[in-house]
Amino acid sequence: MSDSAGVKDVQAGKAPEVKGTPESELSAGDRQKVVTPEYMFFEAPRERAFITGSEAAKEAIRRSNVDVAISYPITPQSETMQQVGSLWAEGYVKEYFRGEEEIGVMSAIAGSSRAGARSMTATAGPGLMRGMEVIASWPGGRIPAVLLIMCRVVNAPLAIQPDNVELAYLLNSGLILLHGENQQDFFDYTMKAFIISERPEVTLPVAVAVDGFFVTHARGYVNIPSKDIKLPPRDPYAEAVPAMDNENPPARLSRDAPIQKSNFISYQVHASWQQEVWAANERARRYINKYMGGLIEVVNPEAETILIASGSAVSQSREAVRQAEEEHNTKIGLIKVRSIRPFPTPELREACKHAKRIIVPEFNYMGWLHREIVTALYGHSKAEIVPGPRVYGGMSMPTEMILQTIFPNKKFVF
Amino acid sequence: MSFKNMTITPGWEKYMTKEYVDLVERGPYGKQKKVSEMGSFKEVLEEHPMCAGCAMTLFIRLTMVGLPNPEHTILIGTAGCGRLALTQTSIPFIYGNYGDTNAVASGLKRGLEVRFKDQAKDVVVMAGDGGLADIGFSAVMHSWFRKERFTTIMLDNEVYGNTGGQESGMTERGALLKMAPKGKLFDKMDMIGLAQTSGVAYIARLTPTNPTRVASVVRKAVMIAREVGPTFIQAYTSCNIEYAIPTPKVLDDAREIESKRYGFMEIISDEAKAYLDSIDTSKKAKK
Ligand SMILES: Cc1ncc(C[n+]2csc(CCOP(=O)(O)OP(=O)(O)O)c2C)c(N)n1
Numbered sequence: 001m002s003d004s005a006g007v008k009d010v011q012a013g014k015a016p017e018v019k020g021t022p023e024s025e026l027s028a029g030d031r032q033k034v035v036t037p038e039y040m041f042f043e044a045p046r047e048r049a050f051i052t053g054s055e056a057a058k059e060a061i062r063r064s065n066v067d068v069a070i071s072y073p074i075t076p077q078s079e080t081m082q083q084v085g086s087l088w089a090e091g092y093v094k095e096y097f098r099g100e101e102e103i104g105v106m107s108a109i110a111g112s113s114r115a116g117a118r119s120m121t122a123t124a125g126p127g128l129m130r131g132m133e134v135i136a137s138w139p140g141g142r143i144p145a146v147l148l149i150m151c152r153v154v155n156a157p158l159a160i161q162p163d164n165v166e167l168a169y170l171l172n173s174g175l176i177l178l179h180g181e182n183q184q185d186f187f188d189y190t191m192k193a194f195i196i197s198e199r200p201e202v203t204l205p206v207a208v209a210v211d212g213f214f215v216t217h218a219r220g221y222v223n224i225p226s227k228d229i230k231l232p233p234r235d236p237y238a239e240a241v242p243a244m245d246n247e248n249p250p251a252r253l254s255r256d257a258p259i260q261k262s263n264f265i266s267y268q269v270h271a272s273w274q275q276e277v278w279a280a281n282e283r284a285r286r287y288i289n290k291y292m293g294g295l296i297e298v299v300n301p302e303a304e305t306i307l308i309a310s311g312s313a314v315s316q317s318r319e320a321v322r323q324a325e326e327e328h329n330t331k332i333g334l335i336k337v338r339s340i341r342p343f344p345t346p347e348l349r350e351a352c353k354h355a356k357r358i359i360v361p362e363f364n365y366m367g368w369l370h371r372e373i374v375t376a377l378y379g380h381s382k383a384e385i386v387p388g389p390r391v392y393g394g395m396s397m398p399t400e401m402i403l404q405t406i407f408p409n410k411k412f413v414f
Numbered sequence: 415m416s417f418k419n420m421t422i423t424p425g426w427e428k429y430m431t432k433e434y435v436d437l438v439e440r441g442p443y444g445k446q447k448k449v450s451e452m453g454s455f456k457e458v459l460e461e462h463p464m465c466a467g468c469a470m471t472l473f474i475r476l477t478m479v480g481l482p483n484p485e486h487t488i489l490i491g492t493a494g495c496g497r498l499a500l501t502q503t504s505i506p507f508i509y510g511n512y513g514d515t516n517a518v519a520s521g522l523k524r525g526l527e528v529r530f531k532d533q534a535k536d537v538v539v540m541a542g543d544g545g546l547a548d549i550g551f552s553a554v555m556h557s558w559f560r561k562e563r564f565t566t567i568m569l570d571n572e573v574y575g576n577t578g579g580q581e582s583g584m585t586e587r588g589a590l591l592k593m594a595p596k597g598k599l600f601d602k603m604d605m606i607g608l609a610q611t612s613g614v615a616y617i618a619r620l621t622p623t624n625p626t627r628v629a630s631v632v633r634k635a636v637m638i639a640r641e642v643g644p645t646f647i648q649a650y651t652s653c654n655i656e657y658a659i660p661t662p663k664v665l666d667d668a669r670e671i672e673s674k675r676y677g678f679m680e681i682i683s684d685e686a687k688a689y690l691d692s693i694d695t696s697k698k699a700k701k
């Protein structure tokens with residue numbers, strides 16, 4: 001399959017054709033010029049804005065040629081989907097409504113995506129838990145869609161604070177899971193998620209997670225291209241399974257494998273279907289490498305002590321790395337994990353070859369990233385893999401906490 | 415467009431299965447077939463594994479004849495007996511999670527409207543009473559309140575058939591079923607009343623005793639959903655297994671229940687009525 005299969009080779013700067021519609025009736029979205037993903041991601045001139053993560057998500061959606069967006073409020077996500085609502089009112093998103101609750105929303109996304117429409121929604125914590133039955137069924141339905149997750153505590157007790165334990169529940173679902181560090185990541189990953197999700201050999205939902213409040217409500221610098229350009233539209237006829245629009249011969253009537261018998265053929269069908277979902281998940285690597293610069297980012301690769309983190313823990317770790325070097329004269333390595341699924345197992349094995357000590361700071365109690373890393377490196381590294389430091393329930397992570405783990409013999413106050 | 419897609423490339427006819435060739439040459443596409451013509455055209459429903467003599471099967475078969483535009487219809491079902499037949503139709507069928515039908519249909523219909531501005535695509539939900547009145551209740555009600563433009567057909571066998579005969583909200587009070595060992599303790603849910611309250615444009619209650627009526631009700635419901643708003647058909651489709659109805663007596667039972675408590679009923683909004691009248695007059699004008 002050629003590298004550009006499924007992505008229309010639209011020339012940068014060429015206005016989209018909207019047949020028969022007079023200029024005055026064109027929506028804001030119709031007026032945007034379709035550009036290639038490559039142009040959007042790497043070539044388009046960008047300007048620096050100082051915005052919140054929610055605003056960064058909004059700006060990404062504005063440029064993503066979204067057909068259907070479905071919302072349901074939950075802190076700290078609500079602001080994003082409210083802003084996507086404004087995009088619909090302005091004409092950048094074609095269809096938008098507030099669903100009845102998350103099972104309904106996630107099911108409606110399954111419907112609109114099957115209709116061949118580019119679809120997205122967003123949720124957080126208890127909302128993700130409520131939608132879980134449906135979300136876990138998207139990969140098997142080979143549903144291309146984008147789910148934004150603004151992580152918060154999972155009840156009980158009730159809290160709205162940042163804590164990313166909810167991502168642990170997604171690890172075995174088959175969807176692609178990206179974890180952004182900051183506002184810039186939230187902007188970039190969201191746009192890239194649509195393109196990766198709709199690749200013919202991928203055809204899977206992509207979740208883009210960030211840590212609530214730290215990213216969604218705080219401002220950061222984000223470089224963004226002009227709002228006059230947008231990504232190419234989804235092409236539902238260049239995907240792994242047919243769209244359910246009745247534009248296909250009825251030989252493939254039931255897109256969802258009709259496995260309703262108990263016999264060896266049905267077991268075999270289900271088994272191979274699962275294998276294919278996970279193989280598709282692995283095939284996304286190629287596009288994560290191409291569009292996102294790899295599943296991991298490595299800082300100070302030669303260091304013997306390496307921090308491995310994802311999400312906001314990366315920002316805190318960067319600062320700890322800087323302080324370790326400037327104030328304690330020690331070079332510490334840092335690996336930022338961008339993609340949780342597919343997991344960067346070979347990349348980590350390579351990057352941790354020289355490591356003697358690996359430290360995994362996390363924003364959750366049970367340490368899902370630590371477990372993933374231990375599994376990936378087992379038998380491939382002699383390094384001690386330190387579980388933590390960890391904060392949860394809404395706490396922030398002082399850099400001193402990371403430094404204390406790096407330098408156990410020194411005393412840090414935090 | 416889709417009928418064009420399914421026609422066989424010249425020269426390939428001999429490699430296609432008989433069923434497929436029949437479907438293309440003698441299927442219901444592009445012409446509204448009548449119940450009286452059954453047997454003389456290739457129906458969209460193929461062989462299926464539902465229980466012999468099941469009234470639900472008969473009802474589904476008649477529904478397929480009633481569809482005004484099968485080549486542009488998408489069916490949505492869910493866990494439950496009906497799906498066993500619905501997957502065997504030559505119409506795209508979506509099966510997601512139990513009870514999700516009306517939420518999926520909302521997204522599907524809106525997505526199709528974004529993509530197909532000049533071609534109506536009919537979305538039809540067919541699910542059991544448990545699927546719609548119990549687990550899917552919230553999605554059903556909200557799709558009605560939001561005025562989503564698709565048809566909901568409840569295959570009301572008054573029991574959870576597929577899981578082996580437990581009570582549902584649509585079971586009659588007092589019925590002795592699994593999980594209701596003392597008999598059901600509350601009344602059958604009034605989904606017709608709820609449909610009215612939520613502003614459904616066309617509501618019908620019926621049994622399969624009058625096949626022509628089934629097809630005509632389905633046709634009206636789908637047409638009104640296309641142009642006016644949500645439509646709901648509640649159909650008594652007995653479960654002969656769980657209610658121990660001897661197979662040859664299935665229609666006798668339907669007639670009896672119909673006369674006692676499941677009489678034919680149609681509730682049409684003014685707007686829907688005006689629309690039906692308008693297609694009637696335009697048809698007459700053509701003649
Ligand atoms: C989330 C979930 N809960 C429960 C089930 C089990 N289940 C499958 S079919 C069914 C009953 C179907 O009853 P109904 O909807 O009335 O349809 P019928 O089989 O009677 O036609 C149930 C409870 C399921 N598949 N998914």
Ligand code: SF4
Pocket residue numbers: 464465468469470495571575576652653654655656
């Ligand atoms: S269990 Fe009942 S409803 Fe289901 S197929 Fe058999 S007779 Fe029909």
